Amino acid sequence: MQSSVHREKGNSITMILETRRNVEFQHRNVDNRPRKRPRLTWDAAPLPPPPQTVFHPPVYYGPEFTSGVVPTFVYPNMFYNSLPPRQGSPPWRPDDKDGHFSFLVGDTLTPRYQILSKMGEGTFGQVLECFDNKNNEAVAIKVIRSVPKYREAAMIEIGVLQRLSRHDVGGSRCVQIRNWFDYRNHICIVFEKLGPSLYDFLRKNSYRSFPIDLVRELGRQLLESVAYMHDLRLIHTDLKPENILLVSSEYIKIPDYKFLSRPTRDGSYFKNLPKSSAIKLIDFGSTTLEHQDHNHIVSTRHYRAPEVILGVGWNYPCDLWSIGCILVELCSGEALFQTHENLEHLAMMERVLGPLPPHMVLRADRRSDRYFRRGAKLDWPEGATSRDSLKAVWKLPRLPNLIMQHVDHSAGDLIDLLLGLLRYDPTERLKAREALNHPFFTRSREQSIPFNQSPHPFLYNHKN
Numbered sequence: 001m002q003s004s005v006h007r008e009k010g011n012s013i014t015m016i017l018e019t020r021r022n023v024e025f026q027h028r029n030v031d032n033r034p035r036k037r038p039r040l041t042w043d044a045a046p047l048p049p050p051p052q053t054v055f056h057p058p059v060y061y062g063p064e065f066t067s068g069v070v071p072t073f074v075y076p077n078m079f080y081n082s083l084p085p086r087q088g089s090p091p092w093r094p095d096d097k098d099g100h101f102s103f104l105v106g107d108t109l110t111p112r113y114q115i116l117s118k119m120g121e122g123t124f125g126q127v128l129e130c131f132d133n134k135n136n137e138a139v140a141i142k143v144i145r146s147v148p149k150y151r152e153a154a155m156i157e158i159g160v161l162q163r164l165s166r167h168d169v170g171g172s173r174c175v176q177i178r179n180w181f182d183y184r185n186h187i188c189i190v191f192e193k194l195g196p197s198l199y200d201f202l203r204k205n206s207y208r209s210f211p212i213d214l215v216r217e218l219g220r221q222l223l224e225s226v227a228y229m230h231d232l233r234l235i236h237t238d239l240k241p242e243n244i245l246l247v248s249s250e251y252i253k254i255p256d257y258k259f260l261s262r263p264t265r266d267g268s269y270f271k272n273l274p275k276s277s278a279i280k281l282i283d284f285g286s287t288t289l290e291h292q293d294h295n296h297i298v299s300t301r302h303y304r305a306p307e308v309i310l311g312v313g314w315n316y317p318c319d320l321w322s323i324g325c326i327l328v329e330l331c332s333g334e335a336l337f338q339t340h341e342n343l344e345h346l347a348m349m350e351r352v353l354g355p356l357p358p359h360m361v362l363r364a365d366r367r368s369d370r371y372f373r374r375g376a377k378l379d380w381p382e383g384a385t386s387r388d389s390l391k392a393v394w395k396l397p398r399l400p401n402l403i404m405q406h407v408d409h410s411a412g413d414l415i416d417l418l419l420g421l422l423r424y425d426p427t428e429r430l431k432a433r434e435a436l437n438h439p440f441f442t443r444s445r446e447q448s449i450p451f452n453q454s455p456h457p458f459l460y461n462h463k464n
């Protein structure tokens with residue numbers, strides 16, 4: 001029995017290595033989990049399904065999979081090239097109830113662009129893959145909802161994009177805007193076409209983590225992009241794996257050594273890795289200038305900094321907190337703070353990172369007062385709303401332990417970097433350029449200190 005298992009393992013390794021190949025990453029969904037976790041609506045109850053969702057022919061009405069049905073249409077790339085061009089403008093179709101643009105694949109968006117597929121959707125609108133007849137290339141067009149507040153926000157996003165691309169020599173940090181126009185009351189922003197988001201990639205990979213050397217490379221580029229934005233006095237405010245896109249859709253399949261003896265949930269012994277680590281930031285719809293008012297709630301829940309939750313005012317450091325959460329997610333495969341609620345979120349932070357500093361709690365706004373008892377102590381576990389909530393907090397490990405569960409080499413350096421990015425007090429948090437000079441990025445692999453030789457007082461001081 002034992003030897004046959006060994007033989008099987010050996011065989012499977014050979015087979016897997018032989019079938020290593022490059023594959024084009026499909027943009028289609030394989031499950032019906034949300035493709036993009038929305039920003040503020042994330043905390044709200046799910047919307048009822050729309051009255052009508054038509055799959056054949058593929059007319060798109062707003063949210064992609066609200067019916068929970070995985071659509072059967074798939075348009076392989078070859079088909080894109082042979083789409084018969086429709087003559088003239090398509091007939092006018094009413095927007096859906098949320099102001100989303102309705103279209104048919106093959107329609108034109110002005111005579112210049114022909115719609116090939118839908119690539120994504122967010123709060124602001126839908127992103128369509130289109131063929132640019134003038135430049136003979138595929139582009140991604142964000143078609144904004146025909147709602148005044150989103151149209152106004154889109155104009156601000158266009159201003160930010162133009163500012164970003166003016167200074168970004170080589171255009172390597174942020175998605176490049178190519179054009180914009182107003183079509184049937186929808187502002188359309190034309191972008192270079194990029195690959196899948198890091199979130200899409202993790203999801204397609206059954207939430208298997210990335211190797212540490214890839215995390216390092218992604219983290220370095222992410223910090224460079226954010227340092228660049230901060231130099232231009234811009235704060236992204238919505239950094240999350242959904243808003244970080246791989247430049248290329250190509251990936252390779254490699255054996256997943258962790259799971260060689262048994263397949264993962266999806267029955268696979270393989271894991272996918274991007275062929276190229278190049279990434280770019282997208283979604284500047286919430287980007288804010290340094291001098292604007294910074295008291296409203298920003299960021300998607302999981303990546304929201306404590307100063308935003310406590311209402312003590314936020315600034316550049318809120319982006320660095322989000323990057324800390326993202327790096328943990330890339331190492332572990334799952335979001336660090338999986339919660340929908342402020343008190344539970346703060347309790348999770350305390351569990352992973354230790355107690356909140358009293359001086360921040362004392363400055364918390366009136367809405368956050370109720371999360372604390374006298375003496376600036378979090379009202380936890382007393383304030384928990386359910387046993388599940390208690391369990392969700394309790395099962396979280398300390399940050400060093402969490403990292404050590406997933407990372408082999410460089411764990412000491414990575415933990416030290418994360419403790420700098422996830423400092424509660426925004427004034428003490430690492431800045432983007434400081435983080436880039438951290439040994440996690442500057443030290444070679446051979447020099448990196450194993451975790452057990454690097455002193456991390458938090459690990460030893462924090463009880464329980």
Ligand SMILES: Nc1ncnc2c1ncn2[C@@H]1O[C@H](COP(=O)(O)OP(=O)(O)OP(=O)(O)O)[C@@H](O)[C@H]1O
Binds near residue numbers: 036243282
């Ligand atoms: N240039 C691009 N190339 C390929 N796909 C893209 C591109 N831009 C956006 N997408 C896809 O469309 C999705 C939505 O885009 P985007 O984040 O800009 O929309 P949004 O409405 O501003 O989202 P949010 O709800 O976060 O504000 C992305 O997650 C991504 O999957």
